[in-house]
Amino acid sequence: MPGQMNVLSVASEVFPLVKTGGLADVVGALPAALKPHGIAMRVLVPGYPAVMAALAKGRQVHGYADLFGGAARILLGVVHGMEIMALEAAHLYDRPGNPYVGPDGRDWPDNAIRFAALSTVAADIGRGALKTWTPDILHLHDWQAALAAVDVRHRGGPRTVVTVHNIAFQGQFPASVFPRLGLPAAAYSIEGLEYYGNVGFLKGGLAAADAITTVSPTYAREICTPEFGMGLDGLLRARRHNTHGIVNGIDTAIWNPADDKALVSSFTARTLAKRRDNKREMEKRFGLEKDDGILHGVVSRLTWQKGLDILASQLDWLVASGARLAIVGTGEPGIEGAFATAAQRHKGRVAIVMKYDEALSHLVQGGADTMLVPSRFEPCGLTQLYGLRYGCVPVVARTGGLADTVIDANEAALAAGVATGFQFSPVDEPSLQNALQRAGNMFADAPQWTKMQVNGMAADVSWDRSAKHYADLYKQLKG
Ligand code: ADP
Numbered sequence: 001m002p003g004q005m006n007v008l009s010v011a012s013e014v015f016p017l018v019k020t021g022g023l024a025d026v027v028g029a030l031p032a033a034l035k036p037h038g039i040a041m042r043v044l045v046p047g048y049p050a051v052m053a054a055l056a057k058g059r060q061v062h063g064y065a066d067l068f069g070g071a072a073r074i075l076l077g078v079v080h081g082m083e084i085m086a087l088e089a090a091h092l093y094d095r096p097g098n099p100y101v102g103p104d105g106r107d108w109p110d111n112a113i114r115f116a117a118l119s120t121v122a123a124d125i126g127r128g129a130l131k132t133w134t135p136d137i138l139h140l141h142d143w144q145a146a147l148a149a150v151d152v153r154h155r156g157g158p159r160t161v162v163t164v165h166n167i168a169f170q171g172q173f174p175a176s177v178f179p180r181l182g183l184p185a186a187a188y189s190i191e192g193l194e195y196y197g198n199v200g201f202l203k204g205g206l207a208a209a210d211a212i213t214t215v216s217p218t219y220a221r222e223i224c225t226p227e228f229g230m231g232l233d234g235l236l237r238a239r240r241h242n243t244h245g246i247v248n249g250i251d252t253a254i255w256n257p258a259d260d261k262a263l264v265s266s267f268t269a270r271t272l273a274k275r276r277d278n279k280r281e282m283e284k285r286f287g288l289e290k291d292d293g294i295l296h297g298v299v300s301r302l303t304w305q306k307g308l309d310i311l312a313s314q315l316d317w318l319v320a321s322g323a324r325l326a327i328v329g330t331g332e333p334g335i336e337g338a339f340a341t342a343a344q345r346h347k348g349r350v351a352i353v354m355k356y357d358e359a360l361s362h363l364v365q366g367g368a369d370t371m372l373v374p375s376r377f378e379p380c381g382l383t384q385l386y387g388l389r390y391g392c393v394p395v396v397a398r399t400g401g402l403a404d405t406v407i408d409a410n411e412a413a414l415a416a417g418v419a420t421g422f423q424f425s426p427v428d429e430p431s432l433q434n435a436l437q438r439a440g441n442m443f444a445d446a447p448q449w450t451k452m453q454v455n456g457m458a459a460d461v462s463w464d465r466s467a468k469h470y471a472d473l474y475k476q477l478k479g
Helices: 022-037 049-054 111-126 142-155 175-180 201-208 217-222 233-238 272-286 308-312 315-320 333-345 358-367 383-389 400-405 411-416 429-443 446-458 464-478
Strands: 005-010 039-046 059-064 072-079 082-088 137-141 159-164 172-174 198-200 211-214 243-245 295-302 324-331 350-353 370-373 393-397 422-424
Touching: 005 022, 005 111, 005 464, 022 039, 022 082, 022 137, 022 464, 039 111, 039 464, 049 072, 049 082, 059 111, 072 111, 082 111, 111 137, 111 142, 111 175, 137 142, 137 464, 142 159, 142 201, 159 201, 159 464, 172 175, 172 201, 175 198, 198 201, 201 233, 211 217, 211 464, 217 243, 217 400, 272 295, 272 350, 272 358, 272 446, 295 308, 295 333, 295 358, 295 383, 308 324, 308 333, 308 429, 315 324, 315 333, 315 350, 324 333, 324 358, 333 350, 358 383, 370 383, 383 393, 383 400, 383 446, 393 400, 393 429, 393 446, 422 429, 429 446
Parallel strands: 005 039, 005 137, 039 082, 137 159, 159 211, 211 243, 295 324, 295 370, 324 350, 370 393, 393 422
Antiparallel strands: 059 072, 072 082, 172 198
């Protein structure tokens, strides 16, 4: 195609092959979203077992006799319409479980090397290693890929974009790993990888990238402050003219309430009553009492970031107010325990399914009345976007992408008929309680509630607009 650009997207996760969070959804959705904009995007991911299984028929496009201590090769294949390049390196990635942690729940001790290898290969591809396909841009996601920008800065290669999906994850390692990263000595400097005497993968990438993006305009501003910048705010302030906040979209084919196999009843904005069937199914699956009152839903990692400890502390009140709560999620033992105890105490009113269950997450979106997202910080957040699309009204903290994507049901928005959910701030018990109360009151007003659901379902949460932002940025960088 004339004017077509090649972009290599590099990440540690890609839906549907390997997913621990929103990063995978974004990386998996971008290639199709960018295609109409003349961008041919390939995705480079580590060859974890699930990736290698999907690429069993892949074609080798490059090989290494020794990549950080073992043989490696790059396999190219098409998975779900996406051109995926898997970095097969058994000594680094052929391991069970999660991409980052071993069965004992601890980080793999060689994570620095595992992701330095991914970054090295990305930079090599950027410099033409594949011969038949060379990217015009390297799009590097999070710390696991950020080192490629450092590599390119020192050794040459195409323009680079580093996207921050969550600045809490920075890839910091002791300075002693530096000699094993395969980078020139000059890369370990205050302007480069050095970070308070350690090596900072994300820090180095942010300093070296031609452009930085993050996943919402509000988060782009927030991370320039000490409160949200997690130590990188100074660097980000210095680079703010090269930083762009581009809100994530969702894959509207996978998340389509009108055609979703994970639901008992698919529905549209005109057939919202069918959501009741999904609610009944949720009650069965979660062991909740049958009830037409408000049912709150949570689909989340159970971590401090997500503010769910605050929700856990409100459950006696919540149940006394007549509401019910269904949670699907796993995470910190303290928060898991708090919900498990509450589920015991309030049998039939509060329930938690403690596992990662993609299908169940769809059912919650299609059956619960609200999607609660009380995050202390939230770069973009996807579950509130799925909530909007599924008529599952978001109740969210006013931070990051949550602030940018949900229209609070305040008087002005209600008068204008544009409200799509509830926002609250600060993230503490009283304001969460207040938001839940507001949601409960509005739920009792069926026409108002339906109006909010319909507004949410009409909101554009697709990739259309955001994909154009990325495409424009790539084009601007290529010049
Ligand atoms: P984060 O990436 O910080 O975890 P996001 O809201 O951006 O948060 O994305 C979370 C993604 O992970 C969503 O697609 C959500 O549906 C999914 N998810 C989280 N926990 C679970 C779970 N226990 N089961 C199924 N999906 C989950």
